[in-house]
Amino acid sequence: MRIAVIGTGYVGLVSGVCFSDFGHEVVCVDKDPRKVEMLNAGEVPIYEPGLDVLMAKNVEAGRLSFTLDLAEAMEGAEAVFIAVGTPTRRGDGHADLTYVMTAAREIAQIAKDYVVIVTKSTVPVGTNRRVRDVVAETNPGLDFDVASNPEFLREGAAIDDFMKPDRVVVGVENDRAQKVMADIYRPLYLRDFPIVTTDLESAEMIKYAANAFLATKITFINEIASLCEKVGANVKEVSKGMGMDGRIGNKFLHAGPGYGGSCFPKDTKALARIGQEHAAPMMITEAVIKINEDIKRRMVDKLLDMCGGSFNGKTISVLGVTFKPNTDDMRDAPSLMLVPAMVGGGATVRVIDPQGRHEGEALLPGVEWHEDPYAASEGANLLVLLTEWNEFRALDLERIAKAMATPHMADLRNVYAVSDVKAAGFRAYDSIGRPGFSEAG
Ligand SMILES: NC(=O)c1ccc[n+]([C@@H]2O[C@H](COP(=O)([O-])OP(=O)(O)OC[C@H]3O[C@@H](n4cnc5c(N)ncnc54)[C@H](O)[C@@H]3O)[C@@H](O)[C@H]2O)c1
Structure with missing residues (x-):
């Protein structure tokens, strides 16, 4: 054909x-x-x-x-x-x-x-x-x-x-x-x-319904993660225990810094608008959109906490800026909110991403682009793991902790085990929906 x-x-x-x-x-x-x-x-x-x-x-x-x-x-x-x-x-x-x-x-x-x-x-x-x-x-x-x-x-x-x-x-x-x-x-x-x-209408609807459902699932676990942080539960264990239920399934149950990307943000908004226009409000989807924005804002607070309440004068290394690994797509990536908040707050921000630089350079003004996570950690006050590229999953944490001025890590993808981070010499660690630790000094 x-x-x-x-x-x-x-x-x-x-x-x-x-x-x-x-x-x-x-x-x-x-x-x-x-x-x-x-x-x-x-x-x-x-x-x-x-x-x-x-x-x-x-x-x-x-x-x-x-x-x-x-x-x-x-x-x-x-x-x-x-x-x-x-x-x-x-x-x-x-x-x-x-x-x-x-x-x-x-x-x-x-x-x-x-x-x-x-x-x-x-x-x-x-x-x-x-x-x-x-x-x-x-x-x-x-x-x-x-x-x-x-x-x-x-x-x-x-x-x-x-x-x-x-x-x-x-x-x-x-x-x-x-x-x-x-x-x-x-x-x-x-x-x-x-x-x-x-028919035509059902095919069109399947796509929006599927994406809104997936965005809802992610947002649901992100909200559960926030509660886990308050009550001392571990969202990774919670996801595992939930996901083994065949009616729920384990996909899209990984807590993180809020969904982004080229589809979920725009498709949830479009579905909400379609619902409003037809007097059939998509109240779940509307809540998901709002909660996702709140989650991204909470990430800024988390990073701010780890910097002792101010970004000013801090050096922060950010691992990953694309909206997910294995793409160079930056559309609606959480980094587009988090990185400007740090730069705007007076931090020196060093960014590393295996494929994100080409798109990211124009979108993230004022950052320093690096190739090597170890060099980028030299003298840094905070390491932020933002996109879980394979390259960032098995770092020599001890080497990084030694190189940093204050070995603090915000692991926004729950990649590392708390015990490993502690054993490597980090003095503070926070992730999503899991107990972290912070030692004075
Ligand atoms: N990116 C994804 O992961 C994904 C997944 C499923 C569905 N979709 C949907 O697929 C559609 C395309 O998404 P994308 O991410 O590939 O978009 P994109 O922005 O990457 O690509 C669109 C391309 O279309 C070209 N274009 C626009 N108007 C044109 C015209 N009249 N003639 C010739 N070329 C033209 C643009 O130059 C651009 O290269 C969107 O509706 C999106 O929601 C995207």
């Missing part, structure tokens, strides 16, 4: 590469000349493990190419995927559909023969119908269908998630579009990965 993919971001590029690996002929198109230039030179503009190798393999096989020209990408395509951004609209929390609707209009201006226009971007309920109306208005004679095909991949594990999904969700209005979608995903269907076929 010939497929066009609009948008070569985290979702569009991974989808395009994986579709071409299924054996389809894929042309990916983006408006950003810098990205297309890099892709045509064999470089991957984002950090996603394994993507470079799979991309090179399929380009080499002649099944995958990149262009700025949508007409070229759509030549003979049976399906065109819209995988552009749907960020939060300024001011009102709605998903900004400008990019999606622009792409829909552009497709309509170019298409001549039957094509299925598939929205992969996360979009509010009703958007696929809007896409259909816009295409029909722009090109009244065109034979086409729309389909909703929300994406569930996780950055950092995107290829595996795309190639071995828990399910593929496809919303369609008729058998003709369903057949095209079934043909596209046949390689997964043949390997028994389930395809859930629904």
Whole structure:
């Protein structure tokens, strides 16, 4: 099959590469000349493990190419995927559909023969119908269908998630579009990965409901962690004991500094807005959004406490600034709130991140970028573990404690055992929802 993919971001590029690996002929198109230039030179503009190798393999096989020209990408395509951004609209929390609707209009201006226009971007309920109306208005004679095909991949594990999904969700209005979608995903269907076929609205809703549910689960354990801190319980033990219950499951039960990233913050806000508009308020989701903000603010207080009430004049080493490990994505990362609070409070902040510097330099002004956690600990007053990259999971704590001016650690991902930190010579340690320690002096 010939497929066009609009948008070569985290979702569009991974989808395009994986579709071409299924054996389809894929042309990916983006408006950003810098990205297309890099892709045509064999470089991957984002950090996603394994993507470079799979991309090179399929380009080499002649099944995958990149262009700025949508007409070229759509030549003979049976399906065109819209995988552009749907960020939060300024001011009102709605998903900004400008990019999606622009792409829909552009497709309509170019298409001549039957094509299925598939929205992969996360979009509010009703958007696929809007896409259909816009295409029909722009090109009244065109034979086409729309389909909703929300994406569930996780950055950092995107290829595996795309190639071995828990399910593929496809919303369609008729058998003709369903057949095209079934043909596209046949390689997964043949390997028994389930395809859930629904109407357009249900497919759109599944994506928001799934993300809001996951954000709720994270926020629930974060709130339990706050209570654990007050009553002397250990949230790691609590998560373990809860997660073994098959009805609950152990995923998304790790307490941390509040969720961030490219999806949960904007998708929870968008769902809350959809609920308000339809007089069916999403009260749980609204509470989750508020609690998550409170949790991030509490993290600032935690760090402040560990600095004796003031950041002024302190040297703080921050390990990890991306919103999670194995990505270079900084969108809505907790670091974007915590680091400016420390810099603004007068601290010298040293930052280390295996992939975050490229994006982070512009977003975190006033910090010193370092490569080596040991050098960055030299003379520091506080070490903050903010993103649990593997590189930070087995540090020589003794060496770090010796190098620091005041060996204090805030482990906001609960990576280290309290006993190990103490034995290494740290004099104060705090984490999330677990008893820490603090020795005077
Ligand atoms: N990032 C994730 O982990 C993830 C996971 C699941 C779903 N999603 C959803 O997928 C969608 C895309 O997310 P992303 O993170 O890949 O976005 P992104 O911002 O990384 O990429 C979007 C790309 O689309 C391009 N673009 C915009 N308008 C265009 C047009 N008219 N023609 C050609 N190119 C155009 C931009 O230049 C950009 O490269 C969003 O709706 C998001 O919610 C994202």
